[in-house]
Amino acid sequence: MTQQWSTPGWALPVALALGVLLLAALVATGLALRGVRRSAARAEAEARTATVQLRERLEVLERRVVALDAPARARAAEEEFVITHLGADDAVDETTARADGTSPAARPDAPLFADLVLRESVVQAASLAAGVRRALGPEVRHRVRLEMRREVKRARKQRRTDQREARRAAQARQRAGLDLSREPAA
Template sequence: MSLPTTALLASLGAALLVMLALAAVAGRLSRRLRAEAAARDAVTRALTERIDALESRLRAIGAETSTANATRQEGFVITRLGQPDDEPSETADDGGSPSLPPALFADLVLRESAVQAGTLLAGLRRGLAPESRARIRIAMRRELKRARRQRRTEERQAVREWRARERDRLDGSAA
């Protein structure tokens, strides 16, 4: 065998070894991916079962609540906006006005309060952010410079007018 043939066989052997190593790494990687997918599927199944159990419990609680609310006719009805409590209302609760169960009324009031508080906090956070403070600082400097220029202009105008009156007064008394 000649030298080029030996070099060719050696390079083919090296390439074969590299391909075998890559195949082994790919096999391990695919096994690991399959194991992770199986674990993900198991977690998904467990979470789905928990969600189904919670939904069935909520349905049972909802059925109990609806039967309890059906037996109890108590509810909050807003019919006298702006009227004192001691005045009789013109609109009696005759079933024509909508009423809310106490739990739903409290839930709506708390949600509205939470939304308003969240909005206020978001506005404060945005207003007190460094970018906003820098923008306000720049606007204040600009307005301060504008006001100073305006005062200097008005002062110069007032001095001119005063000097003109003084000249007129002196010219009038000299003539």
Template structure:
């Protein structure tokens, strides 16, 4: 492959990459416009509903003390109907959730690999290593003491029998 071919290939790859980015940006822009239009429709409907329904304070007559029910044990409540999302809204929710999870993972990794955290972990590992080494030495000494005690105990009856 000659240098000219490599340059042409690189320029072609960059052009394809730019084209993909432009298409992706256009799709995001169209989705944002569609979402803004849906939001405007919902705001208009909400304004209409606010003007039609009376305020709760005016509608509720002044009554005596209200008895509050703490629990509804034994009463069956109907299950709420699951929300139905169209494909773009579902994709938007999934994408946002994925971005939030990725951001929280990146934050956790960045925090976990911070120099102060690494130093603290290194310090605790050294402490644990020293403690384990000390424990192994103590176990070895205890095992040696037990072995010597058993050897002395086994030799003691032999010396009594010989005399």
């Protein structure tokens, strides 16, 4: 008793070739993934060492600031602070007064100024990113698309109207020119 195969003769070699290609693709993907993992691990290790170094520098700077700021804190504890000079006769010192009668604004220290600038920059960048994200959202794109379609339709309609008016005016001028040439000269 002989068996008859219902599949064509080329099906088995094609299936084997596809299996080999699939296996090769899996091996290549695995190797690529291993390389990506290694580079990610290296980058993570570098980031951790940089973080440790930055923390150490920050601690050193904090110790310096505390050491420099200690005498000022002691003086500040002894002094009495006045929030406003409202009603006081010597509210504006003549040496710091300006010509228009106002006193100059107090200037913040360099670290405080840098902190303020950095915070404001971060807030502006975040608001810009939020605005861009909102502007590129599907609802806004859809609304812009609809408005553009309306504007294109309006412009086409206006062009057709202008063409009709120009055609009518040209025909009226032509008729007027013909009518003048038909009248006898007096």
